Amino acid sequence: MATIGFETHDHHACVSDTMAKAEQRCAALDLRLTPVRRRVLELLLAEHRAHGAYDILAHLAAEGLGTQPPVAYRALDFLVKAGCAHRIEALNAYIACAHLGQDHTPAFLICRSCQSVAESDTTLTDGRLGKAARAAGFQIEHTVVEAQGLCPACQPQDTL
Amino acid sequence: MATIGFETHDHHACVSDTMAKAEQRCAALDLRLTPVRRRVLELLLAEHRAHGAYDILAHLAAEGLGTQPPVAYRALDFLVKAGCAHRIEALNAYIACAHLGQDHTPAFLICRSCQSVAESDTTLTDGRLGKAARAAGFQIEHTVVEAQGLCPACQPQDTL
DNA sequence: GTATCAAGCGTTATATTATTACATTTCGGA
DNA sequence: TCCGAAATGTAATAATATAACGCTTGATAC
Numbered sequence: 001m002a003t004i005g006f007e008t009h010d011h012h013a014c015v016s017d018t019m020a021k022a023e024q025r026c027a028a029l030d031l032r033l034t035p036v037r038r039r040v041l042e043l044l045l046a047e048h049r050a051h052g053a054y055d056i057l058a059h060l061a062a063e064g065l066g067t068q069p070p071v072a073y074r075a076l077d078f079l080v081k082a083g084c085a086h087r088i089e090a091l092n093a094y095i096a097c098a099h100l101g102q103d104h105t106p107a108f109l110i111c112r113s114c115q116s117v118a119e120s121d122t123t124l125t126d127g128r129l130g131k132a133a134r135a136a137g138f139q140i141e142h143t144v145v146e147a148q149g150l151c152p153a154c155q156p157q158d159t160l
Numbered sequence: 161m162a163t164i165g166f167e168t169h170d171h172h173a174c175v176s177d178t179m180a181k182a183e184q185r186c187a188a189l190d191l192r193l194t195p196v197r198r199r200v201l202e203l204l205l206a207e208h209r210a211h212g213a214y215d216i217l218a219h220l221a222a223e224g225l226g227t228q229p230p231v232a233y234r235a236l237d238f239l240v241k242a243g244c245a246h247r248i249e250a251l252n253a254y255i256a257c258a259h260l261g262q263d264h265t266p267a268f269l270i271c272r273s274c275q276s277v278a279e280s281d282t283t284l285t286d287g288r289l290g291k292a293a294r295a296a297g298f299q300i301e302h303t304v305v306e307a308q309g310l311c312p313a314c315q316p317q318d319t320l
Numbered sequence: 321g322t323a324t325c326a327a328g329c330g331t332t333a334t335a336t337t338a339t340t341a342c343a344t345t346t347c348g349g350a
Numbered sequence: 351t352c353c354g355a356a357a358t359g360t361a362a363t364a365a366t367a368t369a370a371c372g373c374t375t376g377a378t379a380c
Binding site for chain 2: 327328329330331332337
Protein backbone atom coordinates (compact mmCIF):
# COMPACT_ATOMS: atom_id res chain seq x y z
CA MET A 1 0.00 0.00 0.00
CA ALA A 2 1.28 3.45 -0.89
CA THR A 3 -0.40 6.75 -0.27
CA ILE A 4 0.55 9.37 -2.80
CA GLY A 5 -0.19 13.03 -2.45
CA PHE A 6 1.00 14.55 0.81
CA GLU A 7 4.70 13.75 0.87
CA THR A 8 7.03 15.94 -1.14
CA HIS A 9 8.24 14.33 -4.31
CA ASP A 10 9.62 15.09 -7.75
CA HIS A 11 6.38 16.31 -9.16
CA HIS A 12 7.69 16.95 -12.64
CA ALA A 13 8.71 13.31 -12.91
CA CYS A 14 5.40 12.30 -11.33
CA VAL A 15 3.54 14.14 -14.07
CA SER A 16 5.58 12.87 -16.97
CA ASP A 17 5.57 9.31 -15.67
CA THR A 18 1.82 9.36 -15.37
CA MET A 19 1.32 10.85 -18.79
CA ALA A 20 3.54 8.16 -20.26
CA LYS A 21 1.63 5.44 -18.44
CA ALA A 22 -1.66 6.91 -19.60
CA GLU A 23 -0.41 6.83 -23.20
CA GLN A 24 0.61 3.22 -22.86
CA ARG A 25 -2.61 2.26 -21.17
CA CYS A 26 -4.80 3.91 -23.79
CA ALA A 27 -2.77 2.38 -26.60
CA ALA A 28 -3.02 -1.05 -25.00
CA LEU A 29 -6.77 -0.77 -24.54
CA ASP A 30 -7.26 0.74 -27.98
CA LEU A 31 -8.62 3.96 -26.51
CA ARG A 32 -7.91 7.32 -28.08
CA LEU A 33 -6.19 9.87 -25.90
CA THR A 34 -7.27 12.87 -27.98
CA PRO A 35 -5.90 16.39 -27.47
CA VAL A 36 -8.73 17.49 -25.19
CA ARG A 37 -8.53 14.31 -23.11
CA ARG A 38 -4.78 14.56 -22.86
CA ARG A 39 -4.94 18.18 -21.82
CA VAL A 40 -7.57 17.47 -19.18
CA LEU A 41 -5.37 14.76 -17.72
CA GLU A 42 -2.46 17.19 -17.63
CA LEU A 43 -4.63 19.75 -15.85
CA LEU A 44 -5.71 17.16 -13.29
CA LEU A 45 -2.12 16.08 -12.78
CA ALA A 46 -0.85 19.59 -12.19
CA GLU A 47 -1.68 19.33 -8.50
CA HIS A 48 -2.63 16.52 -6.15
CA ARG A 49 -6.01 17.97 -5.46
CA ALA A 50 -9.51 17.56 -6.83
CA HIS A 51 -10.65 19.73 -9.72
CA GLY A 52 -14.26 20.58 -10.47
CA ALA A 53 -15.56 19.98 -13.97
CA TYR A 54 -16.15 23.69 -14.42
CA ASP A 55 -12.62 24.52 -13.28
CA ILE A 56 -11.32 22.23 -15.97
CA LEU A 57 -13.73 23.73 -18.46
CA ALA A 58 -12.46 27.22 -17.66
CA HIS A 59 -8.91 26.14 -18.49
CA LEU A 60 -10.05 24.49 -21.69
CA ALA A 61 -11.95 27.60 -22.68
CA ALA A 62 -8.91 29.78 -22.03
CA GLU A 63 -6.93 27.51 -24.32
CA GLY A 64 -9.55 27.36 -27.05
CA LEU A 65 -10.25 23.67 -26.50
CA GLY A 66 -13.95 23.96 -25.78
CA THR A 67 -16.47 26.16 -24.08
CA GLN A 68 -19.49 24.02 -23.23
CA PRO A 69 -19.94 21.72 -20.21
CA PRO A 70 -20.16 18.49 -22.20
CA VAL A 71 -16.60 19.04 -23.43
CA ALA A 72 -15.29 18.81 -19.89
CA TYR A 73 -17.64 16.08 -18.75
CA ARG A 74 -16.91 13.89 -21.75
CA ALA A 75 -13.18 14.13 -21.25
CA LEU A 76 -13.48 13.50 -17.51
CA ASP A 77 -15.82 10.57 -18.04
CA PHE A 78 -13.41 9.11 -20.55
CA LEU A 79 -10.49 9.43 -18.16
CA VAL A 80 -12.47 7.88 -15.33
CA LYS A 81 -13.63 4.96 -17.48
CA ALA A 82 -10.11 4.51 -18.81
CA GLY A 83 -8.83 4.36 -15.24
CA CYS A 84 -6.69 7.49 -15.62
CA ALA A 85 -8.73 9.56 -13.18
CA HIS A 86 -11.15 9.13 -10.31
CA ARG A 87 -14.21 11.01 -9.25
CA ILE A 88 -14.26 12.28 -5.66
CA GLU A 89 -17.91 11.94 -4.71
CA ALA A 90 -17.69 14.00 -1.56
CA LEU A 91 -16.45 16.98 -3.57
CA ASN A 92 -18.21 16.44 -6.90
CA ALA A 93 -14.76 16.72 -8.41
CA TYR A 94 -12.06 14.76 -10.18
CA ILE A 95 -8.46 13.79 -9.61
CA ALA A 96 -5.79 12.08 -11.68
CA CYS A 97 -5.12 8.50 -10.72
CA ALA A 98 -1.96 8.19 -8.68
CA HIS A 99 -1.57 4.46 -9.27
CA LEU A 100 -1.91 4.16 -12.99
CA GLY A 101 -1.07 0.74 -14.23
CA GLN A 102 -1.71 -0.96 -10.92
CA ASP A 103 -4.93 -2.83 -10.36
CA HIS A 104 -6.27 -1.10 -7.29
CA THR A 105 -9.30 -0.05 -5.31
CA PRO A 106 -8.68 3.57 -4.46
CA ALA A 107 -9.30 5.26 -1.15
CA PHE A 108 -8.86 9.00 -0.74
CA LEU A 109 -7.68 11.23 2.08
CA ILE A 110 -9.02 14.71 1.55
CA CYS A 111 -7.60 17.65 3.50
CA ARG A 112 -10.26 20.23 4.35
CA SER A 113 -7.65 22.89 4.94
CA CYS A 114 -5.39 22.80 1.89
CA GLN A 115 -7.72 20.78 -0.36
CA SER A 116 -4.99 18.34 -1.24
CA VAL A 117 -6.09 14.79 -1.89
CA ALA A 118 -3.99 11.69 -1.40
CA GLU A 119 -4.82 8.41 -3.05
CA SER A 120 -4.15 5.31 -1.07
CA ASP A 121 -3.74 2.08 -2.94
CA THR A 122 -5.50 -0.63 -1.01
CA THR A 123 -7.25 -3.88 -1.58
CA LEU A 124 -10.91 -4.12 -0.94
CA THR A 125 -11.95 -7.53 0.15
CA ASP A 126 -10.46 -7.66 3.60
CA GLY A 127 -11.66 -4.21 4.57
CA ARG A 128 -14.76 -3.55 6.60
CA LEU A 129 -16.77 -2.89 3.52
CA GLY A 130 -15.82 -6.24 2.03
CA LYS A 131 -16.75 -8.05 5.22
CA ALA A 132 -20.05 -6.25 5.56
CA ALA A 133 -20.89 -6.94 1.94
CA ARG A 134 -20.11 -10.64 2.26
CA ALA A 135 -22.19 -10.88 5.41
CA ALA A 136 -25.12 -9.20 3.67
CA GLY A 137 -24.78 -11.17 0.43
CA PHE A 138 -24.10 -7.95 -1.45
CA GLN A 139 -22.11 -8.06 -4.68
CA ILE A 140 -19.84 -5.03 -4.90
CA GLU A 141 -19.17 -3.48 -8.29
CA HIS A 142 -17.67 -0.17 -7.29
CA THR A 143 -16.59 1.44 -4.06
CA VAL A 144 -16.37 4.98 -2.81
CA VAL A 145 -14.00 5.32 0.12
CA GLU A 146 -13.12 8.84 1.13
CA ALA A 147 -11.93 10.35 4.38
CA GLN A 148 -12.07 14.05 5.12
CA GLY A 149 -9.85 15.66 7.71
CA LEU A 150 -6.45 17.25 8.09
CA CYS A 151 -3.31 16.26 6.23
CA PRO A 152 -0.01 16.15 8.14
CA ALA A 153 1.00 19.63 7.02
CA CYS A 154 -2.27 21.22 8.13
CA GLN A 155 -2.48 19.72 11.61
CA PRO A 156 -1.80 22.03 14.54
CA GLN A 157 1.84 21.58 15.54
CA ASP A 158 2.83 21.14 19.17
CA THR A 159 6.54 21.34 18.59
CA LEU A 160 8.33 23.88 16.38
CA MET B 161 -21.74 -5.25 13.18
CA ALA B 162 -25.22 -5.33 11.73
CA THR B 163 -26.30 -4.43 8.24
CA ILE B 164 -29.83 -3.14 8.08
CA GLY B 165 -31.77 -2.65 4.91
CA PHE B 166 -31.94 -5.75 2.72
CA GLU B 167 -33.37 -8.40 4.99
CA THR B 168 -37.13 -8.47 5.53
CA HIS B 169 -38.16 -7.11 8.87
CA ASP B 170 -41.07 -5.57 10.75
CA HIS B 171 -40.80 -2.22 9.07
CA HIS B 172 -43.62 -0.61 11.00
CA ALA B 173 -41.78 -1.32 14.24
CA CYS B 174 -38.52 -0.23 12.61
CA VAL B 175 -40.09 3.15 11.80
CA SER B 176 -41.71 3.74 15.15
CA ASP B 177 -38.61 2.60 17.04
CA THR B 178 -36.46 4.99 15.10
CA MET B 179 -38.85 7.89 15.55
CA ALA B 180 -38.90 7.24 19.28
CA LYS B 181 -35.12 7.12 19.41
CA ALA B 182 -34.89 10.31 17.40
CA GLU B 183 -37.22 12.02 19.87
CA GLN B 184 -35.10 10.86 22.77
CA ARG B 185 -31.89 11.84 21.09
CA CYS B 186 -33.09 15.33 20.22
CA ALA B 187 -34.47 15.86 23.71
CA ALA B 188 -31.21 14.69 25.25
CA LEU B 189 -29.15 16.98 23.03
CA ASP B 190 -31.55 19.87 23.47
CA LEU B 191 -32.33 19.94 19.75
CA ARG B 192 -35.77 20.77 18.46
CA LEU B 193 -37.46 18.14 16.35
CA THR B 194 -39.93 20.54 14.74
CA PRO B 195 -42.89 19.42 12.60
CA VAL B 196 -41.01 19.82 9.32
CA ARG B 197 -37.95 18.00 10.63
CA ARG B 198 -40.04 15.23 12.09
CA ARG B 199 -41.95 14.80 8.87
CA VAL B 200 -38.77 14.70 6.79
CA LEU B 201 -37.40 11.97 9.03
CA GLU B 202 -40.64 10.02 8.61
CA LEU B 203 -40.37 10.39 4.85
CA LEU B 204 -36.77 9.16 4.88
CA LEU B 205 -37.73 6.24 7.09
CA ALA B 206 -40.57 5.12 4.86
CA GLU B 207 -38.18 3.04 2.77
CA HIS B 208 -34.62 1.86 3.14
CA ARG B 209 -33.44 3.81 0.16
CA ALA B 210 -31.90 7.19 -0.48
CA HIS B 211 -34.16 10.17 -1.11
CA GLY B 212 -33.13 13.27 -3.03
CA ALA B 213 -33.69 16.65 -1.42
CA TYR B 214 -36.13 17.55 -4.15
CA ASP B 215 -38.10 14.31 -3.67
CA ILE B 216 -38.49 15.24 -0.03
CA LEU B 217 -39.41 18.78 -0.99
CA ALA B 218 -42.15 17.51 -3.31
CA HIS B 219 -43.72 15.58 -0.43
CA LEU B 220 -43.48 18.58 1.86
CA ALA B 221 -45.07 20.77 -0.79
CA ALA B 222 -47.93 18.31 -1.24
CA GLU B 223 -48.54 18.45 2.49
CA GLY B 224 -48.30 22.22 2.77
CA LEU B 225 -45.10 22.12 4.79
CA GLY B 226 -42.95 24.19 2.47
CA THR B 227 -42.30 24.79 -1.19
CA GLN B 228 -38.76 26.16 -1.51
CA PRO B 229 -35.49 24.20 -1.57
CA PRO B 230 -34.09 25.65 1.67
CA VAL B 231 -36.99 24.10 3.57
CA ALA B 232 -35.87 20.63 2.56
CA TYR B 233 -32.14 21.31 2.84
CA ARG B 234 -32.45 22.83 6.29
CA ALA B 235 -34.40 19.90 7.61
CA LEU B 236 -32.02 17.39 6.02
CA ASP B 237 -28.98 19.25 7.30
CA PHE B 238 -30.47 19.29 10.76
CA LEU B 239 -31.14 15.56 10.69
CA VAL B 240 -27.64 14.82 9.42
CA LYS B 241 -26.02 17.00 12.07
CA ALA B 242 -28.24 15.49 14.73
CA GLY B 243 -27.14 12.03 13.64
CA CYS B 244 -30.64 10.99 12.58
CA ALA B 245 -29.82 10.77 8.88
CA HIS B 246 -26.85 10.36 6.59
CA ARG B 247 -25.98 11.84 3.25
CA ILE B 248 -25.12 9.36 0.49
CA GLU B 249 -22.45 11.19 -1.49
CA ALA B 250 -22.50 8.88 -4.47
CA LEU B 251 -26.19 9.62 -5.01
CA ASN B 252 -26.44 13.20 -3.75
CA ALA B 253 -29.22 11.91 -1.56
CA TYR B 254 -30.18 11.23 2.03
CA ILE B 255 -31.19 8.26 4.13
CA ALA B 256 -32.45 7.78 7.67
CA CYS B 257 -29.88 6.43 10.08
CA ALA B 258 -30.42 2.76 10.75
CA HIS B 259 -28.34 2.71 13.92
CA LEU B 260 -29.71 5.62 15.88
CA GLY B 261 -28.38 5.74 19.37
CA GLN B 262 -25.28 3.73 18.58
CA ASP B 263 -21.97 5.44 18.13
CA HIS B 264 -21.00 4.29 14.70
CA THR B 265 -19.14 5.01 11.49
CA PRO B 266 -21.58 4.17 8.76
CA ALA B 267 -20.82 2.30 5.56
CA PHE B 268 -23.45 1.90 2.87
CA LEU B 269 -24.29 -0.83 0.41
CA ILE B 270 -26.22 0.67 -2.49
CA CYS B 271 -28.12 -1.54 -4.93
CA ARG B 272 -28.03 -0.17 -8.45
CA SER B 273 -31.02 -2.25 -9.46
CA CYS B 274 -33.65 -1.65 -6.78
CA GLN B 275 -32.05 1.48 -5.28
CA SER B 276 -32.27 0.08 -1.78
CA VAL B 277 -29.51 1.10 0.60
CA ALA B 278 -28.28 -0.86 3.57
CA GLU B 279 -26.35 0.71 6.38
CA SER B 280 -23.61 -1.33 7.89
CA ASP B 281 -22.46 -0.40 11.34
CA THR B 282 -18.68 -0.63 11.43
CA THR B 283 -15.81 0.81 13.29
CA LEU B 284 -13.35 2.84 11.40
CA THR B 285 -9.89 2.63 12.76
CA ASP B 286 -8.87 -0.87 11.82
CA GLY B 287 -10.31 -0.72 8.32
CA ARG B 288 -8.13 0.03 5.37
CA LEU B 289 -8.99 3.70 5.49
CA GLY B 290 -7.85 3.90 9.09
CA LYS B 291 -4.62 2.11 8.28
CA ALA B 292 -3.91 4.29 5.29
CA ALA B 293 -4.62 7.43 7.29
CA ARG B 294 -2.32 6.40 10.11
CA ALA B 295 0.44 5.54 7.68
CA ALA B 296 0.09 8.94 6.01
CA GLY B 297 -0.26 10.92 9.24
CA PHE B 298 -3.72 12.02 8.22
CA GLN B 299 -6.25 12.97 10.89
CA ILE B 300 -9.71 11.73 9.90
CA GLU B 301 -12.75 13.80 10.82
CA HIS B 302 -15.39 12.24 8.64
CA THR B 303 -15.59 9.24 6.36
CA VAL B 304 -17.57 8.38 3.27
CA VAL B 305 -17.71 4.64 2.67
CA GLU B 306 -20.15 3.50 0.04
CA ALA B 307 -20.29 0.40 -2.13
CA GLN B 308 -22.40 0.17 -5.23
CA GLY B 309 -23.50 -3.14 -6.67
CA LEU B 310 -26.30 -5.67 -6.44
CA CYS B 311 -28.21 -6.57 -3.32
CA PRO B 312 -29.03 -10.25 -2.66
CA ALA B 313 -32.51 -9.94 -4.13
CA CYS B 314 -31.28 -8.37 -7.37
CA GLN B 315 -28.49 -10.81 -8.18
CA PRO B 316 -29.08 -13.23 -11.03
CA GLN B 317 -30.27 -16.52 -9.55
CA ASP B 318 -28.77 -19.83 -10.65
CA THR B 319 -31.20 -21.99 -8.79
CA LEU B 320 -34.99 -21.55 -8.65
C1' DG C 321 -45.07 40.77 31.68
C1' DT C 322 -42.09 42.35 28.38
C1' DA C 323 -37.61 43.25 26.19
C1' DT C 324 -34.25 40.73 24.03
C1' DC C 325 -31.91 37.32 21.49
C1' DA C 326 -31.24 33.13 19.07
C1' DA C 327 -33.26 29.64 16.36
C1' DG C 328 -36.37 28.52 12.98
C1' DC C 329 -38.92 29.53 8.90
C1' DG C 330 -40.74 31.86 4.32
C1' DT C 331 -39.31 33.55 0.16
C1' DT C 332 -36.66 35.30 -3.78
C1' DA C 333 -32.93 34.84 -6.30
C1' DT C 334 -28.98 32.68 -7.87
C1' DA C 335 -24.98 29.48 -7.94
C1' DT C 336 -23.15 25.04 -9.05
C1' DT C 337 -23.14 20.64 -11.08
C1' DA C 338 -24.68 17.67 -14.81
C1' DT C 339 -27.26 15.90 -18.86
C1' DT C 340 -30.06 15.66 -23.15
C1' DA C 341 -30.31 16.24 -27.79
C1' DC C 342 -28.89 16.85 -32.22
C1' DA C 343 -25.88 18.46 -35.95
C1' DT C 344 -21.19 18.06 -37.70
C1' DT C 345 -16.59 16.27 -38.12
C1' DT C 346 -12.98 12.92 -37.90
C1' DC C 347 -10.94 8.58 -38.38
C1' DG C 348 -10.24 3.79 -39.30
C1' DG C 349 -11.60 -0.18 -41.81
C1' DA C 350 -14.32 -2.50 -45.78
C1' DT D 351 -13.59 6.16 -51.53
C1' DC D 352 -17.36 5.05 -48.91
C1' DC D 353 -19.31 3.70 -44.50
C1' DG D 354 -20.07 3.61 -39.71
C1' DA D 355 -18.53 4.46 -35.19
C1' DA D 356 -16.42 7.60 -32.29
C1' DA D 357 -15.55 12.15 -31.18
C1' DT D 358 -16.72 16.96 -31.07
C1' DG D 359 -19.53 21.52 -31.28
C1' DT D 360 -23.34 23.73 -29.48
C1' DA D 361 -27.83 25.05 -27.46
C1' DA D 362 -30.87 24.18 -24.16
C1' DT D 363 -32.23 22.58 -19.87
C1' DA D 364 -32.26 19.59 -15.72
C1' DA D 365 -30.83 18.59 -11.07
C1' DT D 366 -28.64 19.89 -6.96
C1' DA D 367 -27.48 23.44 -3.61
C1' DT D 368 -26.78 27.95 -1.33
C1' DA D 369 -26.97 33.03 -0.25
C1' DA D 370 -29.42 36.61 1.55
C1' DC D 371 -32.89 38.90 3.93
C1' DG D 372 -36.85 39.70 6.67
C1' DC D 373 -40.44 37.76 9.73
C1' DT D 374 -41.99 34.68 13.51
C1' DT D 375 -41.51 32.09 17.54
C1' DG D 376 -39.96 30.56 21.86
C1' DA D 377 -36.85 30.76 25.77
C1' DT D 378 -34.58 33.75 29.06
C1' DA D 379 -33.22 37.84 31.71
C1' DC D 380 -34.84 41.59 33.80
